[in-house]
Amino acid sequence: MAVLVIAEHDNASVKDATNKVVTAAKAMGGDVDVLVAGSNAGGAAAAAAKIDGVRKVLHADGATLAKQMAEPLEALIVPLAANYDAILFPASTTGKNAAPRVAAKLDVMQVSGVIGVEGPDTFVRPIYAGNAIITVQDSQPKKVLVVQPTAFKAAGNGGSASVEMTAAPAGPFKSAFVSEEMAKSDRPELTAAKRIVSGGRALGSSEEFHKVLEPLADKLGAAVGASRAAVDAGYAPNDYQVGQTGKVVAPELYVAIGISGAIQHLAGMKDSKVIVAINKDEDAPIFQVADYGLVADYKTAVPELMEELTKAGV
């Protein structure tokens, strides 16, 4: 069996999600190759070659792949699929965008949001925003999986696979990149962060959201997240959103401030190692999943927490 993992990367290096999807691929058994599709992505290809357990890195480099859009990725991956029994994408917006396109071209029904690999053809995934977990048997000769990276441990970086160049697709394509507006932040990225400070509607305004959460996040070296309620109310941008309709995260520490804990939010963070909840409503559902709950008004609790962290040398 041979498995191709589509790397999540920014051309310069690979994201941790790639190492995690490699772990899922290894659990299927067989050889694991990694595809780095990008533009001037030599750095990412070299980094992918170091991931433990990778047989070979395929590196496609060209202007058409600069933004890793769905059409060129389809054109690149579909012919490569002939050499593989399974193709695994990370459940990033790039992976979710391209995977079904590749699957349909191969006449394959993909398995989305895989959180467990029980064998070469048996996978576990959530449905209904994580309110039910199904085991899926996929007996199609070729498989396309979208893997939830947070559900797998990252493979190490002690390998030395070879890197093989493969041609980038030429185009033209019927979609063209115009521009992007990436949130600029010195804080870690939400899905890769080891610590997350997240705020809910109780924060009451955009100004308050940033004023309260950012200093605490910076103190902890944490990313900032938000509940859907806070995003819908306009307190935080949508890419902060943690939950079924936003990002799925599993940091070592998740601090939920003024978040009630709607099921759709819990679906996005319940696999965090340690959950802290600060909420003045003692009946808030968030306390049912929190390891440490503090029933208090965030207005007093967060400044106090900052002080205590300083005292503790954080």
Place this chain on the structure above:
Amino acid sequence: MKVLVPVKRVLDYNLKVRVKPDGSGVDLSNLKMSINPFCEIAIEEAVRMKEGGGGHAKDSATEVVAVSIGPDQAQETLRNALAIGADRGILVKADGEVEPLAVAKILKAVIEAEKPDLVILGKQAIDDDNNATAQMLAALLNWPQATFASKIVLAGSKATVTREVDGGLQTLDVDLPAIISTDLRLNEPRYASLPNIMKAKKKPIDAKTPADYGVDITPRLKVTKTAEPGKRQAGIKVKTTAELVGKLKEAGVI
């Protein structure tokens, strides 16, 4: 411009999901079913293109056709779409689970017959959470796609679409005809007014079957078990922030 909007009937957003005790699936008996929220956003956007709204010139869309693939009761989902303002509906009757690949194949055939200039779909259904149909449909048609849209600007033979991506927003141009999938912030769907609900009852709905389009809907994937998610144990309540910091130190996370 003709706009086609597929819509899915799903368990109502507000209802609690119950796994059957024997692990054979999710219990949907006697529960309220509604239009998938992302599909509702898709219909709203198409209707705004027709009425003029949400930044679209009036009559940007000249006709809005809603399609649903599902049981007889999916007709209610179509009526819901018609009440928001779609002009007519197509019900492709299919009982049981229809996977996104089969849905995409049926929609491809519908599109070849209807020849729309734009197809807007929800990015995912809140039951199976696949996030696949729009992209699969685009691939089968060899059309460009713009998924997870938070803004659509129509300009002649192109659409400029802003997409919600990890870390921010991405804007791209797609040549029409194209497939667009909706994200949450594209718009806020209206509540259908009573007169419009009444009017919707008189709008035509065509009835079809997958066989009419020559599509085999046999599922490719077999669900062998459905289980409740593992429950996380509630921890302890701390009294002070000092105690909290102590606990976090003990746990080794700070």
